Amino acid sequence: MQQTVTRVFVAKYSELPERIGQAVKVGEEEIALFRLTNGDVRAIENKSPHPKGGVLSEGLVSGEYVFCPLYDWKISLIDGNVQPPDEGKVKTYAVEVDGDDVYLLL
Amino acid sequence: MQKRKLVMIGNGMAGVRTIEELVKIAPDAFDITIFGKEPYPNYNRIQLSTILQGEMSFSDIIMNDWDWYESNHIQLYAGDQVVRVDTKEKIVYSESGRAVPYDELIFATGSLPLMLPIPGINKQGVIGFRDIHDCEMMMQAAKQYKKAAVIGAGLLGLEAASGLVHLGMDVHVVHLFGHIMEKQLDETAARLLQRELEAQGMNFLLEKETVEILGDDRVTGLRFKDGSEIAADFVVMAAGIVPNVKLAKESGLFVNRGIVVNDYLETSVPNVYAVGECAEHREIVYGLVAPLYEQAQVLAKRLVGMVEKGYEGSIVGTQLKVSGIDLFSAGEIYEAYETKAIKVHNELDGVYKKVLIRDGRIVGIVLYGDTSDSTRLFRMMQQKQDVSSLTDIAFLKEGGAKEEDVAMMADEELVCGCNGVTKGTIVQAIQQGASTVEQVGGCTNAGRSCGRCKPLIAKILEHTLGDAFAGQAQKETLCSCTDLNRDEVVAEIQAKGLTTVKEVMHVLGWKNEEGCSKCRPALNYYLGVIYPEYRDDRDSRLVNEKMHANIQKDGTYSVVPRMYGGVTTPEDLRRIADVAEKYRVPLVKLTGGQRIALFGIKKEDLPNVWADLGMLSGYAYGKTLRTVKTCVGATFCRYGTQDSMQLGIELEKRFERLDTPHKVKMGVSACPRNCAEAGVKDVGIVGVDGGWEIYVGGNGGTDLRAADLLCTVKTAEEVFEIVGAYLQYYRETAKYLERTSKWLERVGLSHVKEVVADEEKRTALNERLQRTLVRYEDPWRKVLEDEPLRQHYYTKRSIPVSVKED
Numbered sequence: 040m041q042q043t044v045t046r047v048f049v050a051k052y053s054e055l056p057e058r059i060g061q062a063v064k065v066g067e068e069e070i071a072l073f074r075l076t077n078g079d080v081r082a083i084e085n086k087s088p089h090p091k092g093g094v095l096s097e098g099l100v101s102g103e104y105v106f107c108p109l110y111d112w113k114i115s116l117i118d119g120n121v122q123p124p125d126e127g128k129v130k131t132y133a134v135e136v137d138g139d140d141v142y143l144l145l
Numbered sequence: 146m147q148k149r150k151l152v153m154i155g156n157g158m159a160g161v162r163t164i165e166e167l168v169k170i171a172p173d174a175f176d177i178t179i180f181g182k183e184p185y186p187n188y189n190r191i192q193l194s195t196i197l198q199g200e201m202s203f204s205d206i207i208m209n210d211w212d213w214y215e216s217n218h219i220q221l222y223a224g225d226q227v228v229r230v231d232t233k234e235k236i237v238y239s240e241s242g243r244a245v246p247y248d249e250l251i252f253a254t255g256s257l258p259l260m261l262p263i264p265g266i267n268k269q270g271v272i273g274f275r276d277i278h279d280c281e282m283m284m285q286a287a288k289q290y291k292k293a294a295v296i297g298a299g300l301l302g303l304e305a306a307s308g309l310v311h312l313g314m315d316v317h318v319v320h321l322f323g324h325i326m327e328k329q330l331d332e333t334a335a336r337l338l339q340r341e342l343e344a345q346g347m348n349f350l351l352e353k354e355t356v357e358i359l360g361d362d363r364v365t366g367l368r369f370k371d372g373s374e375i376a377a378d379f380v381v382m383a384a385g386i387v388p389n390v391k392l393a394k395e396s397g398l399f400v401n402r403g404i405v406v407n408d409y410l411e412t413s414v415p416n417v418y419a420v421g422e423c424a425e426h427r428e429i430v431y432g433l434v435a436p437l438y439e440q441a442q443v444l445a446k447r448l449v450g451m452v453e454k455g456y457e458g459s460i461v462g463t464q465l466k467v468s469g470i471d472l473f474s475a476g477e478i479y480e481a482y483e484t485k486a487i488k489v490h491n492e493l494d495g496v497y498k499k500v501l502i503r504d505g506r507i508v509g510i511v512l513y514g515d516t517s518d519s520t521r522l523f524r525m526m527q528q529k530q531d532v533s534s535l536t537d538i539a540f541l542k543e544g545g546a547k548e549e550d551v552a553m554m555a556d557e558e559l560v561c562g563c564n565g566v567t568k569g570t571i572v573q574a575i576q577q578g579a580s581t582v583e584q585v586g587g588c589t590n591a592g593r594s595c596g597r598c599k600p601l602i603a604k605i606l607e608h609t610l611g612d613a614f615a616g617q618a619q620k621e622t623l624c625s626c627t628d629l630n631r632d633e634v635v636a637e638i639q640a641k642g643l644t645t646v647k648e649v650m651h652v653l654g655w656k657n658e659e660g661c662s663k664c665r666p667a668l669n670y671y672l673g674v675i676y677p678e679y680r681d682d683r684d685s686r687l688v689n690e691k692m693h694a695n696i697q698k699d700g701t702y703s704v705v706p707r708m709y710g711g712v713t714t715p716e717d718l719r720r721i722a723d724v725a726e727k728y729r730v731p732l733v734k735l736t737g738g739q740r741i742a743l744f745g746i747k748k749e750d751l752p753n754v755w756a757d758l759g760m761l762s763g764y765a766y767g768k769t770l771r772t773v774k775t776c777v778g779a780t781f782c783r784y785g786t787q788d789s790m791q792l793g794i795e796l797e798k799r800f801e802r803l804d805t806p807h808k809v810k811m812g813v814s815a816c817p818r819n820c821a822e823a824g825v826k827d828v829g830i831v832g833v834d835g836g837w838e839i840y841v842g843g844n845g846g847t848d849l850r851a852a853d854l855l856c857t858v859k860t861a862e863e864v865f866e867i868v869g870a871y872l873q874y875y876r877e878t879a880k881y882l883e884r885t886s887k888w889l890e891r892v893g894l895s896h897v898k899e900v901v902a903d904e905e906k907r908t909a910l911n912e913r914l915q916r917t918l919v920r921y922e923d924p925w926r927k928v929l930e931d932e933p934l935r936q937h938y939y940t941k942r943s944i945p946v947s948v949k950e951d
């Protein structure tokens with residue numbers, strides 16, 4: 040069995056507020072979308088890698104990082120890596136912006 | 146065994162240092178009584194000029210507060226001077242009629258300003274510069290008068306003049322000699338200093354001998370020996386000091402210039418000692434604290450019989466505490482036939498350095514413009530080190546080798562000149578656990594006088610602790626995005642007029658362009674305090690304050706509507722019940738803050754829940770006033786003396802929504818049984834017959850702390866005024882996320898008491914608070930009225946499954 044990449048439309052670029060995470064439910068997956076100050080759009084799984092979990096979409100965004108709103112972990116929006124001294128990784132998704140349409144590549 | 150009775154006359158710097166040393170080595174040896182003429186606890190006289198220069202307030206310079214005396218069981222009679230001593234019967238008599246017997250007696254009466262014996266010296270508007278009272282007179286004079294003259298351009302005169310310039314007066318400094326500070330500086334250094342002071346706004350009249358003070362009752366001017374005159378409506382005499390020995394003389398002590406003492410500070414009368422500026426040792430009367438503190442140490446040991454080496458005299462170095470000026474001098478100033486000088490004079494940078502050498506040893510130092518070598522040179526001079534082989538001068542060398550300097554300092558090198566503390570002692574204190582400049586001062590006294598050595602202490606900390614200090618330092622700075630601490634950031638914001646979080650980070654060179662979860666909320670808070678009209682940066686707030694609801698571990702939120710003073714109505718209860726049913730709220734609970742919380746609400750439901758409730762936000766999520774807990778009070782309770790519910794409701798209404806450094810909780814009880822637990826609240830009010838007691842700094846959380854009584858007032862109106870001033874002062878001076886309990890311990894209860902008791906300050910604080918309070922509106926209503934806001938923060942998209950598999 041072979042899996043193909045699927046483009047899923049998730050948002051209008053112009054409707055994405057800068058530096059405020061948006062929670063999107065795609066199928067069964069909860070995804071947090073972020074439009075950064077530099078214009079890029081990033082998508083990660085909306086679940087903190089902290090053992091107690093929690094959402095990430097409400098976190099404070101700084102540059103290419105989000106701070107977990109519950110336990111203050113600093114997480115890269117580029118590769119999903121939790122920054123030291125904490126450890127862990129969240130799932131990241133590829134994003135494609137086509138005109139005003141934002142797609143996730145799943 | 147009966148304790149011996151120790152009485153001290155004079156509650157100043159040298160005397161109290163003696164007592165500090167004494168209680169350190171023998172806390173229970175004596176019953177101690179101190180008489181102080183001034184109505185204050187011991188304060189740092191050295192810093193009086195910084196008050197004039199606007200850098201500190203009176204409360205900042207208190208060195209031993211009232212609590213210190215009490216906790217060391219010292220009886221202090223402040224504001225009561227000793228007028229007679231009977232050395233036969235061993236009793237001292239005070240002005241107010243006290244008669245206190247002693248076994249041992251210390252004279253620590255300090256000095257008095259030298260008032261020149263010229264006609265007119267007693268006119269109004271002519272003062273010396275010695276104590277808080279003099280400072281107050283200067284500050285008052287500056288409000289009423291314009292023209293000031295300072296007689297004497299020595300240390301004191303220049304510090305006074307600088308203060309008066311700062312206070313807005315036209316200042317003439319009159320000096321008898323051809324150049325200023327002639328006891329400490331040679332002509333070259335003095336000219337550099339004079340030029341700098343002139344640039345700061347001072348005028349100098351050199352080689353002028355004042356012969357008369359003109360005017361009727363009040364001074365109007367000065368006349369000089371050459372016949373010339375100047376106009377002046379305020380005169381500070383700073384021509385010198387004289388040891389305060391009148392009482393000692395009358396008591397039969399042998400007095401020359403000062404009270405004559407031997408190496409153990411013993412006077413000519415048994416069981417009577419003298420220490421400080423009133424004492425004369427080996428024909429020298431000292432006028433700086435460093436030698437006096439050495440005397441204090443010896444005397445303390447002498448009193449408990451730990452006699453080792455006596456006091457053998459000191460070499461002293463001098464600095465001038467005028468902002469923008471760096472100078473140091475010690476020992477001989479003027480070249481003589483047998484001395485050789487090494488001089489560097491860099492006119493470009495206004496730096497002048499001179500070291501005088503006799504027989505291969507340093508005997509004098511004059512540094513102007515750059516005093517970074519002062520401790521090293523001074524140490525070499527004190528130790529009479531042979532410097533014949535060290536005399537080449539590195540010209541045009543690179544700056545910035547400071548860190549290495551600390552590494553290279555010898556252990557016995559002096560760091561704090563005022564307190565005679567060496568590098569070795571400081572390093573030892575650090576190794577025993579001191580990790581901040583304040584803590585080092587706490588156990589070694591270093592840095593507790595003029596404060597000049599603090600930067601060096603910080604460097605030693607940094608060097609000794611290495612990375613551990615870097616970690617420490619991070620705690621002191623706002624966060625790892627910057628090297629600045631709270632005070633520096635606030636000062637920069639004000640000085641540069643920065644108005645947004647972004648601008649602050651940009652202008653102050655933040656290492657992370659968009660900050661982090663520590664500094665963004667903090668900056669947003671500080672800006673809000675500085676500018677009443679500040680527009681809040683919502684995205685710099687953390688989740689709860691951004692959403693106006695408290696996030697829970699599963700990503701849902703809690704909603705807690707306002708219930709002023711814990712008082713509700715059937716209608717409100719009914720509405721809460723309806724909402725709980727409609728949204729299938731998983732948990733309805735009474736909170737510890739006397740109100741009702743709905744837990745487990747989805748983000749996208751928040752606006753609807755708020756709309757259906759039709760109630761105001763209770764801010765259960767905010768760094769702001771949470772609740773005012775009340776007891777039922779006089780309305781129903783048989784013990785109640787006051788209407789506690791009414792006061793609580795009113796307090797909550799007045800101060801709700803206000804941004805504070807951390808959350809603030811209040812409680813109002815109507816009698817001391819205290820059913821509203823006012824004793825563990827940030828602000829707790831307890832009704833008593835005819836008034837209210839106001840308690841502050843309580844905490845029932847992580848670090849339990851009982852509140853302290855701030856004051857007692859008669860009316861509710863006064864409660865609002867005091868609480869308003871207290872809150873605003875907390876807002877303006879606390880670090881972000883510092884609860885009132887911690888803040889109060891840091892700044893000191895007595896200081897806060899003083900601030901809120903000062904009517905002028907209290908009014909100003911309340912005015913600033915009112916200007917801030919008007920900017921708030923209910924955040925839930927705002928969301929309901931603002932469609933884009935709702936879209937931004939309270940939506941969640943759901944995309945139907947569209948993942949295909951082949």
Ligand code: SRM
Pocket residue numbers: 695696697703705734735736737738739740742764765766771772808810825826843844845846847848884
């Ligand atoms: C709801 C409530 C517990 C309850 O079920 O009763 C509560 C709930 C929380 N408290 Fe509390 N505290 C509640 C009364 C208290 C009290 C008791 C009181 O106020 O009389 C205290 C001790 C008193 C005090 O603060 O001095 C209290 C001391 C704390 C502390 C420790 C504060 C401290 O300075 O040590 C925290 C942690 C913090 O603020 O950093 C905290 C933090 C929290 C947080 C906000 C934790 C968080 O960040 O998620 C909890 C939110 C739960 C939620 O999901 O909404 N809560 N909390 C109470 C709300 C009162 C209200 O109506 O506003």
Ligand SMILES: Cc1cc2nc3c(=O)[nH]c(=O)nc-3n(C[C@H](O)[C@H](O)[C@H](O)COP(=O)(O)OP(=O)(O)OC[C@H]3O[C@@H](n4cnc5c(N)ncnc54)[C@H](O)[C@@H]3O)c2cc1C
Pocket residue numbers: 154155156157158159160161180181182183190191192193194225226227228253254255256274275276301304389392420421422423431432433434435437464466563595
């Ligand atoms: C403006 C200013 C700036 C200074 N700057 C420096 C500096 O930079 N560096 C430095 O080393 N030194 C400085 N000094 C000097 C330093 O303050 C003094 O050396 C030090 O305070 C002397 O301590 P003392 O205890 O001998 O006298 P004081 O601190 O003057 O204490 C004597 C106390 O005794 C009280 N007293 C007198 N008679 C009686 C009595 N009969 N009964 C009860 N109480 C009595 C007095 O009111 C006074 O409070 C400065 C002084 C002034 C005024």
Ligand code: SF4
Pocket residue numbers: 776777778779782783784785786789814815816817818819820821
């Ligand atoms: S604090 Fe006093 S007045 Fe208030 S309810 Fe308790 S007993 Fe009654």
Ligand code: FES
Pocket residue numbers: 560561562563564591592593594595596597598599
């Ligand atoms: S040198 Fe004055 S306090 Fe240390």
